[in-house]
Amino acid sequence: MFFDDERSNRLRPQILTELVSQYMNDAERARFYGLPESTRVRERVKIISPENLTIGEHCWIGEGAALDASGGLEIGEHTSIGLNTLIFTHSSWLANMTLQNHSGSDLIERKPVKIGKGCFIGGLVVIMAGVTIGDFATVQPNSVVAKDVPPRSLVAGNPARVFQKYDDEYIQSEVERVRGENARRRALAEERGDASSSWGAPAGDFTE
Incomplete structure (x- = not known):
């Protein structure tokens, strides 16, 4: 074979x-x-x-x-x-x-x-x-x-x-945007009683 x-x-x-x-x-x-x-x-x-x-x-x-x-x-x-x-x-x-x-x-x-x-x-x-x-x-x-x-x-x-x-300025602005949005989502998830992800953003619909 x-x-x-x-x-x-x-x-x-x-x-x-x-x-x-x-x-x-x-x-x-x-x-x-x-x-x-x-x-x-x-x-x-x-x-x-x-x-x-x-x-x-x-x-x-x-x-x-x-x-x-x-x-x-x-x-x-x-x-x-x-x-x-x-x-x-x-x-x-x-x-x-x-x-x-x-x-x-x-x-x-x-x-x-x-x-x-x-x-x-x-x-x-x-x-x-x-x-x-x-x-x-x-x-x-x-x-x-x-x-x-x-x-x-x-x-x-x-x-x-x-x-x-x-450039570095653009990347830093994106870092601040994403971290701010992820923090907002985690806070909303905690208010809803959802399990919060240990990193990044929790999954789900977080539109206001």
Whole structure:
């Protein structure tokens, strides 16, 4: 049933690793992959060539994300990668075009991807090989990132382009807005006798 060749024996440990990891919680899964203890890795995440992945503290990888680190992948601290997001660091395009898409083809191209610290990468995003995403950047869901993203910018679309730039003053105003609104919601929840969340905002309708 199982092949006993070099390629099969090389791939099988990775397959078994992914299978075993499905029975772990997000913190256990991160530790199992040798990632920082503060990083959380959700279900069905696939990491290709994990030995080439460098990731910072307090990162979050969403369900079903595929991280191709075969060409080198760096993710900064406090960055979130949305569910079902695809990050590529290699391409077989030329091998396909020349009918040389066989195992071991020398037409596979690899380029590293670098994602800065404090980034928010939405769900269903595609990041192409060779892209650098600057610190504190936001990539909206369903975007295709084929070019570098400047720091402190919001990009969206296919191909993704810059829609907004933000500075420390804007971020601080948003921090104050969200914390104020969350405090209001928690106070209303307590008045109603609802169980209050220990972090963030309680769920429910809090319109006045």
